[in-house]
Amino acid sequence: MENWTPIFQRIAGWEQYIRQTGARFRCSLCRRTWPSNKVIVLFHFYLDNNTHEGIVKVRPYRQNCKICTDAPMEEPSFEMHYIEILMENLVKNIRKKCYRDVFDEQPRDYAGVDVDSPHEPEHCEGCIHGVCNRDDQPRPAGRGGARGRGRGYRR
Numbered sequence: 129m130e131n132w133t134p135i136f137q138r139i140a141g142w143e144q145y146i147r148q149t150g151a152r153f154r155c156s157l158c159r160r161t162w163p164s165n166k167v168i169v170l171f172h173f174y175l176d177n178n179t180h181e182g183i184v185k186v187r188p189y190r191q192n193c194k195i196c197t198d199a200p201m202e203e204p205s206f207e208m209h210y211i212e213i214l215m216e217n218l219v220k221n222i223r224k225k226c227y228r229d230v231f232d233e234q235p236r237d238y239a240g241v242d243v244d245s246p247h248e249p250e251h252c253e254g255c256i257h258g259v260c261n262r263d264d265q266p267r268p269a270g271r272g273g274a275r276g277r278g279r280g281y282r283r
C-alpha cells in the first residue's frame with residue numbers, strides 16, 4: 129500500500145469517496161485486538177478520458193491501542209464480507225462519477241461488528257483528521273450499545 133498522509137483534501141482532478149465500515153485492529157505491542165464500526169476508508173479515483181484507464185487509491189484510517197503508551201497506529205483488517213460491500217459501493221460510485229450512470233438505490237450498508245466499548249476519538253486517525261463523522265450513510269444498527277454512548281461528544 130502506498131504511503132500517503134491521511135489528510136482530508138481533494139486532489140485536483142481526482143474524485144473522492146468516503147465510506148465507513150467495520151473492522152478489527154491488533155496492537156503490535158500488546159497483541160490485544162479490538163473491533164470498531166467507525167473505520168473510515170477513503171478512496172481516490174481518477175479516470176483518464178484519453179486512455180480510458182483508471183487509478184484507484186485506497187486508504188483506511190488507522191487506530192491505535194488505548195492501553196499501550198506510544199502505541200503505533202495500526203491498519204485495520206477487514207473480513208472479506210466487508211471488503212465486498214466496500215467494493216460494490218465503490219464501483220457504483222465510480223460509475224456514477226466517471227460514467228454518469230444513475231442509480232436509485234442507496235449504497236449497500238454493512239452489518240455492524242460487535243463493539244464492546246465506545247469509539248475513542250484520541251486513538252482514531254479518522255477523528256484526529258476530522259473525517260470520522262463526515263460520511264453520509266446512516267449508522268449501522270448499533271449492536272453493543274455503541275450508539276448512545278457516543279452522543280454528546282463534540283470535537
Ligand SMILES: [Zn+2]
Pocket residue numbers: 155156157158159160193194195196199
Ligand atoms: Zn497495546
Ligand SMILES: [Zn+2]
Pocket residue numbers: 166247248249252253254255256260
Ligand atoms: Zn474516529
